[in-house]
Amino acid sequence: MFHNLTCYSRAIAQAEIAECCEEARRSGRRFAVHFLRCSYLMQSETVRGAVSADQTLPTLLLGCAGGTVVAAARVPLEMVTSSFTAEKWLSCLLPIFKASTLPATGDRSVLTHAEMTDTKVSLINCEQLVQDAMRVAIKYAQAHYRHAGGSAKDRQVEEDRQHDRV
Numbered sequence: 820m821f822h823n824l825t826c827y828s829r830a831i832a833q834a835e836i837a838e839c840c841e842e843a844r845r846s847g848r849r850f851a852v853h854f855l856r857c858s859y860l861m862q863s864e865t866v867r868g869a870v871s872a873d874q875t876l877p878t879l880l881l882g883c884a885g886g887t888v889v890a891a892a893r894v895p896l897e898m899v900t901s902s903f904t905a906e907k908w909l910s911c912l913l914p915i916f917k918a919s920t921l922p923a924t925g926d927r928s929v930l931t932h933a934e935m936t937d938t939k940v941s942l943i944n945c946e947q948l949v950q951d952a953m954r955v956a957i958k959y960a961q962a963h964y965r966h967a968g969g970s971a972k973d974r975q976v977e978e979d980r981q982h983d984r985v
Contacts, residue, residue: 832882840876850877850964852956854949877964879908879956883945888916890935890952903963905933911959912952916940 832855843851879892892909899905906920906929913919916938923929940948 836878836880840878843876850879850960852879852953852960853881854953855880855882877903877908877960879912879960881949881952883940883949886939886942886945888918888935888938888940888945888949890916890918892933892956894931896931898964899930900963900965903960903965904930906930907963908956908959909933909935912955915948915952915955 835855836853839853840851843849875895877892877894877898879890881888881890883889890909890912892905894903894905894908909920910933913935916935918935918938920929921934921936923932
């Protein structure tokens with residue numbers, strides 16, 4: 820039964836992530852920064868599995884399960900630049916959580932896939948920390964993602980759209 824619940828939870832998380840990415844595309848955003856709302860109802864390993872799935876646009880995802888924050892960044896290989904990799908993007912929010920990146924595993928490169936160490940946080944502070952991290956991640960992507968260009972006004976509109984999701 821626990822296995823079925825874990826699979827069901829992961830499916831819910833993956834559906835939320837897919838919707839987030841689709842909404843980003845529909846809104847004209849070239850990347851997604853999202854807090855996985857359903858993560859509060861999961862175990863941290865289930866959240867980690869959900870946030871580590873590959874995406875078709877640059878995506879930085881955060882979740883909080885049982886007071887443990889997990890985060891992962893994905894950047895499709897064709898969108899990687901010297902200043903915009905999954906590891907560099909994720910690294911911009913590590914000081915907020917006093918965390919570090921996990922070492923690359925298997926066939927995954929830190930250019931395209933990076934995960935933060937699980938970090939215990941007070942539930943009282945969790946929301947503010949996540950919002951701070953999302954703001955930093957959005958600003959980093961706007962400044963470093965080569966396809967995010969445009970005028971200052973375009974960047975402000977994109978930031979406002981991203982913040983609507985926070």
